[in-house]
Amino acid sequence: MPESLQKIYIQVAVALPISDTFTYTVTGELIEEVAVGKRALVPFSGRKITAYILRIIPPGKRKGIKDIITVIDTRPLFPPQMVEFFEWLSHYYLYPIGLVIKGALPAGLNVRIPDRTRMPSRGWLDRVGLLKMVFITLKKGTTIDRSLFDRKRLPRNEDEFLEMMIKKKEVSLREINSVFSNGAYLADKWVRKGFLKKTRRTVARDILDETLFIPTKPPPLNSKQKEVAERINEKLRDNTFFTYLLYGITDSGKTEVYYHAVRAAKELGKQSIIMVPEIALTVSMASLFKARFKDRVAILHSALSTGERYDQWIRIAKGDADVVIGARSALFAPLPRLGLIIVDEEHDLSYKQEEKFRYQARDAAIMRAKLSDAVIILGSGTPSVQSYQNAAIGKYGLLTMPKRILKRELPEIQVIDMAKLKRGSAAQDESIMSPPLKEAIEENLTQKKQTILFLNRRGFSSLYLCRFCGETIRCPNCEVSLTYHKYGNNLLCHYCGFSIKPPKRCPSCNSEDLKPYGFGTQRVAQVLESLFPKARVERMDRDTMRRKGEAQQVLKRFMQHETDILVGTQMVTKGHDFPDVTLVGVISADLSLNYPDFRAGEITFQLLSQVAGRTGRGNMPGKVIIQTFNPSHYAITATKDHDYTKFFSREIALRRQVNYPPFSLIAYVRFLGNSKTKTEKIAAHIGMKIRNTIKQQSKRKNAVEVLGPVEAPMAKLKGKYRQQILIKSRTSRYLNQLLKDVESFSTQILSSSGVRMIIDVDPYQMM
Structure with missing residues (x-):
């Protein structure tokens, strides 16, 4: 050699x-x-x-x-x-x-x-994670002739077992055991008789409910869909990187455009990634594509078991998939011939990972497309301000689909000013559900139509309050009010998981007059069950989605009309298509408006518009009722008018005025420590060093702005006191170099201090 x-x-x-x-x-x-x-x-x-x-x-x-x-x-x-x-x-x-x-x-x-x-x-x-299953098969050349056996002498379940084997020829032992309590015994008995054989082989886990599969024949595209699809196909044929923003209102048929783009990429020998913001949304998207592309579809998301995710990864790496569908982690699918990435609901905050590796999957997807000479489509009915601005200045190509398919009308939106409601004996119920919303739900139930109610707060009550001294029961680790959960009768912190039983006496004044106030999805569901006892009510929030596959089952029951009213958090706002939903109610539009975040208006408009889009998608027109104490807010009025450009014009002017994205890039430098004093001291020291570093480099003086350090809006979380510094920059180059300098000079300062520093680039969590 x-x-x-x-x-x-x-x-x-x-x-x-x-x-x-x-x-x-x-x-x-x-x-x-x-x-x-x-x-x-x-x-x-x-x-x-x-x-x-x-x-x-x-x-x-x-x-x-x-x-x-x-x-x-x-x-x-x-x-x-x-x-x-x-x-x-x-x-x-x-x-x-x-x-x-x-x-x-x-x-x-x-x-x-x-x-x-x-x-x-x-x-x-x-060999790690591979699933080996036992199969029971009719022996080759063997026929089980029913006439050879005295049916009267065979136990009934054995007779049914033989019927199954005659019909299916091969059945997994897992399926046999799910049907017969003594399945293993029956299989072994007929294996010994010589009629059946037992084999063990490796199989890929089936992670989709076959009953959710959509008919395989795609509907014909309308003229607008054809126009958009052809523009995408042109870029696919160019074999060069290009970014499209597909602004299509809810129910405009974006998913069918996605399908045609993936099919065109496949015909060119290219592979595709489709990203969705929530794991629950992979069910409907993957079902549609699997029904049309059969076994050439793979699924990747963090809720899969270790073995399931391993199976899918190996299938992709071996080249057995043309399209990969999933949440953030689908971005990393090992596709060697990547030609197309689709980011559905690109505006969604779920694309930002908030723990450990804090990346923005949408932005990272754009870079992966660029490095792969691929086309990327950012799809949304309510585009992020950042993406729409990039389209407005020509950085992205803009594709628009301004009308619903099949000439369906946009839903009528009614805004209820909750401040004007008369207070009376029913005031507490009316603070949750206004008379117009109650009447609309009752009418919908009478017509056997379905309703979605949206409230972005889980639990039963948001406060547990002493009515004598005004003290609220708070989390000792996070300094936030504990949420009362009626099911389980406990007070829970939604940030760190701390949980206690409701105290009988106030820890501050010893009064016994404690009571839950406010409301969450549990409380809304209880009110519904009280007002409409015959209605079938189900919740969709993090509390009810803890078990694997539960989201899939809730959606399946709703799709099959086994549920009349679905109450949920933002899980219900995203991408679902329920033809019989003719009413959407927003219990409180103000929760997101009151958030201490420069994106509060944008988040509110997107949530309201998206949940409004869940109605009127079938043959019947839809209606939306929004309850709010801020009916004149521009995010509310723009939602009512179905007017994105009106919202964008107002929002972009505000962003320009205060130099927030998309007119700057931002990063948070956060400090977490057990000692409040030490955390403040370290944050102040590093903040001073950051400013000195900027002063020493003249080019950065006017390109970078530093705010803080200040106490974080959530001053204590999971037992840690929190300080933060916000850095704004005109360019990513200046920001990145400054942050690397911060990492470098902070090492010695942080050493043995007990304070941890976290750098979050392009942060979406402002708390």
């Missing part, structure tokens, strides 16, 4: 909180096994750790380079094209590249090396 081939060098990232990459040597037989996208086991600081191979480095004179121990994988976990994407994510969001990659991979691939002292067996991880 030539000397140049006896040794190669590789650049790797380690799955540790370290920003640097490292170089290792590969020799001997391992050279043939090395490939970008595989993992290697490497020596690092006296231990063996997992490293991700980023690139093979040209030979050169290098000294003191350690050898890798082994190559872990038999096939790459991601294609070489994704390396540059991972590097960009690490650079822009200031997060170690090894942890970026670790977070992108399914958990089944991140399991610990089984033995740190022995070499792992070749390809051992390829």
Whole structure:
């Protein structure tokens, strides 16, 4: 073997909180096994750790380079094209590249090396998470003739078991056991008789409810849909990066445009990613595409089990999928021929991850499309102010679909001024449900139509209050009021999970006069059950969606008309298509308006418009009733008029005036500590250092603005006191370099202080 081939060098990232990459040597037989996208086991600081191979480095004179121990994988976990994407994510969001990659991979691939002292067996991880199932099959050439057996002497369940085998020929033991309490015994009995055989094989887990599949034949496109689809197809044929903002009002037929774009990409030999903001929305989207593309569809999201996500990842990596559908994590699908990315409901705040690796999936998707020379479609009925501004200045192409399909009318929207309601004996119920809303629900029930009620607050009551001294029962860890949950009879903190039983006496004045005030989805559901005892009411919020598959089942029951009224948080506002929903009620439009966030108006307009879009999607016209104490707010009036441009004009002027995005880029530097005094001191020290750093570099003086440090709106969360500094910048280059400087000079300041610093680029959580 030539000397140049006896040794190669590789650049790797380690799955540790370290920003640097490292170089290792590969020799001997391992050279043939090395490939970008595989993992290697490497020596690092006296231990063996997992490293991700980023690139093979040209030979050169290098000294003191350690050898890798082994190559872990038999096939790459991601294609070489994704390396540059991972590097960009690490650079822009200031997060170690090894942890970026670790977070992108399914958990089944991140399991610990089984033995740190022995070499792992070749390809051992390829077997992790695979599901082996037992199947019972009619033996080849064997026929079970019913006439050979005395049916009267066969137990009834055995007779039914044989009937199943005759009809289906092959059945999994899992299915047999779900039908017969003694399924394993029956199967073994007839295997011993020689009529059946038992086999064990690996299968991919079925993660979709087949009953939700939509008819496979797509409806014909209308003229506007055809126009939009053709413009997308033109860019797909160009094989170059392009961003489209698809502004289509609710029920304008965006999903069918998505389908035609994916089909066009497939015909060109390209693969596609479709991202949705909520895991629950993958059900309907994936069902539609699986009904049309059969087994060429894969699903990726964090609610899948380890084994399910592993199955899907391996299918994608092997090239068995043309389209991947999922929430944020679908962005990392290892597609080597990526040609199209669709971000549905691009405005949704759920695309921003708020823990650990704090990336914005929509913005990251644009960069992945750019690096892949792919087309990206940002779809929304209520585009983000940032995206619409980019379209207005020509940075994005703008596609519009201003009318509903099948000439359906937009719903009539009625705004109820709750401040004008007369107070009386029914005042408490009326604060939840105004007379016009009650009457509309009653009429809807009489006509056997369905209703959605939206309230973006879960629980029963938002406060547990002493009526003698005014004290509220608060979370000791977060300094927020505990929410009363009637089911379980407990007071719960929705931020840290702290829970207690309601106290019988006020901890402040010892009074026994304590009572829950305010309302959440639990309370709304109870009021409905009291007012309309025959109505079938169901809730859709985080409390009811804890079990796996529950969201899918709630939506299925509603679709099949087993539920009359669906009460929910923002889960019910997004992307669902229920033809028999003719009434939507917004219990309180003011919750999001009162949020301490420069996006409060935008969030309110989007939530109201999206939930309004759930009605009138069938043959009957829809109606929306919005209850508010701020009927003249521009977000409310624009929603009532179905006028996005009216809202955008007002909102963009306000943003320009205060220099908030899209006219600047922002980042939060947050400080969390056990001691309030020490946290304030550290934040002040680093804030001063940031300002001094800016002063020393003349180019940054007018390009960067620093606000704070100040106490965070939620001054204490999960037991930690919180301070924050807001940095605004005209360019990402200045902002990124400044934040790297902050990381560098803060290391020593934070050392042994007990205070933790978090940098959040493009923050969406202002609390």
